[in-house]
Amino acid sequence: MIAHAIFFYTFSLIAVVSAIMVTASKNTVHSVFFLILDFISISCLFIMIGAEFLGMIMLIVYVGAVAVLFLFVVMMLNVAQQKNQWFAGQSTSKHIPVGLIISTLIFFEIIIVIGGWKYKPEIFDINNSFANTSLSNTHSLGQILYTDYIHVFQISGIILLVAMVGAIVLTFRQRSGLKRQSYIKQISRERAEGVEVLEVQSNKGVKIDD
Amino acid sequence: MEYLSIVFQEVYKILFLLVPVLVSVAMIVWLDRRVWAFVQKRQGPNVVGPFGLLQSLADALKYIFKEIIIPSSSNKVIFILAPIVTMTLALIAWAVIPFSATQVLADINVGILYLFAVSSLGVYGIIMGGWASNSKYPFLGAIRSAAQMVSYEVSIGVIIINVLLCVGSLNLNDIVIAQQNMWFVIPLFPMFVIFFISALAETNRPPFDLPEAEAELVAGYQTEYSGMMYAMFWLGEYANILLMCAMGAILFLGGWMSPIDVYPFTLIPGAIWLILKILLLFILFALVKAIVPRYRYDQLMRLGWKVFLPLSLIWVVLTASYLFYFNLLPVN
Known part of the structure; x- marks a missing residue:
């Protein structure tokens, strides 16, 4: 048990410290790296409580894909220039009340959820859970997701699809004057279309491009 | 005391795994160069040791004694961290x-997800190195590789789903054992081809080595690196290639299983079969490097998103419906 506790406190300490560093560090790219560290330590915590599937999915989805795109965007932004606009002058104080309000709201929400879960567990209906300890947690997750919650699961998938389509529609620009390579056109070209044999008359030449 | 003995046992096992992997990485670099030379009718490295076998060790010695140069305008912590991340991952x-039914360091339930997760984290070493160098060519290389590796991971993930549909488990040993009657390379042959090509792209091998395309980007993300740090990038890269070959061998070529379940073949230990399969795939990797010219970047992206992703998705639907219709879905 001692080893378990040591690992738990190490990972949670890393998670909390790196979460603070995400907001505290001045350099945006450093923030993203701390965010990645946070994700990794949280997935370690997931694995420690036996939710190995969730831990691995966390690594694959958040660290392997989402954070890479974050990093990608942050590196492409001209951060050095914007930093001066954000941190210089009095305008910083405007953001603080808004941030405070939102964070208090989230804090109370968490309190309500955790408190309710702790003292009134019957509200959350966890007792008739389908947890079957003989199955691996991938199997039990699949059994719950694809039977009782299939509609919720499918709807969340559709919401993601709609978000994706929306993002593409918003950013899509039809640009004119681009030369596009069409593989089918290139491959299916016949000799007759590309080559023409002409009788060249003396002193007149051939007009090539028309 | 009891804890200590457990720790020692594990360390002993880890060393027994890591030292052969590192040695084989050195050997595989030699093999890569020899195959490359063979295709081009050259000799390749043949001076140091018998057949030039010790060439990689000589190179490593050279790298160790070279000076490590850290650019003054670089982000030093991340600059040093990048090769370490690549190598560790x-x-x-x-x-x-798994090297046989019992010879595996950690026989975890979600083995294939772990492999996939670690291989998808591999991009960080490259991004960190490219960004921290604070120079144009490394940065371009890093950006390119970020986009490239994320794109090809998608199709690798879908291919893994194909295999998992036939297995019904995420454990690597279960995947190997499920291929007892038939290797998955036969029913899922198109997926094997796509996996192989995606693995080339995932490990930044030619013809997809755009992150380090020497004609355009000097050496891409590793331009500013020197000495041992460069060597670590290089070791990590080849260890990753070996890993992808191992993944291919486990998913499609029956892992540690002998090809025929007949008496003289079953005597040979599983580790040897796995190594032979990894070598076969690696020689294919090396041949591709020698034969195929480099892709253009837009062609690479098109191949990943418009060809491989739809094809492998269609194959998921096909596999799932076939298994469902003929009642072959693995149920336990």
Whole structure:
């Protein structure tokens, strides 16, 4: 048990410290790296409580894909220039009340959820859970997701699809004057279309491009 | 005391895994160069040791004694961290590779997800190195590789789903045992081809080595690196290639299983079969490097998103409906 506790406190300490560093560090790219560290330590915590599937999915989805795109965007932004606009002058104080309000709201929400879960567990209906300890947690997750919650699961998938389509529609620009390579056109070209044999008359030449 | 003995046992096992992997990385670099030379009718490295076998060791010795140069305008912590990340990620993935039914360091339930996760983290070493160098060519290389590796991971993930549909488990040993009657390379042959090509792109091998395309980007993300740090990038890269070959061998070529279940073949230990399969795939990797010219970047992206992703998705639907219709879905 001692080893378990040591690992738990190490990972949670890393998670909390790196979460603070995400907001505290001045350099945006450093923030993203701390965010990645946070994700990794949280997935370690997931694995420690036996939710190995969730831990691995966390690594694959958040660290392997989402954070890479974050990093990608942050590196492409001209951060050095914007930093001066954000941190210089009095305008910083405007953001603080808004941030405070939102964070208090989230804090109370968490309190309500955790408190309710702790003292009134019957509200959350966890007792008739389908947890079957003989199955691996991938199997039990699949059994719950694809039977009782299939509609919720499918709807969340559709919401993601709609978000994706929306993002593409918003950013899509039809640009004119681009030369596009069409593989089918290139491959299916016949000799007759590309080559023409002409009788060249003396002193007149051939007009090539028309 | 009891804890200590457990720790020692594990360390002993890890060393027994890591030292062979590192040695084989050195050997595989030699093999890569020899195959490359063979295709081009050259000799390749043949001076140091018998057949030039010790060439990589000589190179490593040279790298160790070279000066490590850290650019003054670079982000030093991340600059130093990048090769370490690459190397570590390439090595920790070997923990779950099964060399026989019992010879595996960590026989975890979600082995294939672990492999996939670690291989998808591999991009960080490159991005960190490219960004921290604070120079144009490394940065371009890093950006390119970020987009490239994320794109090809998608199709690798879908291919893994194909295999998992036939297995019904995420454990690597279960995947190997499920191929007892028929290797998955036969029913899922198109997926094997796509996996192989995606693995080339995932490990930044030619013809997809755009992150380090020497004609355009000097050496891409590793331009500013020197000495031992460069060597670590290089070791990590080849360890990753070996890992991808191992993944291919486990998913499609029956892992540690002998090809025929007949008496003289079953005597040979599983580790040898796995190594032979990895070598076969690696020689294919090396041949591709020698034969195929480099892709253009837009062609690479098109191949990943418009060809491989739809094809492998269609194949998921096909596999699932076939298994469902003929009642072959693995149920336990």
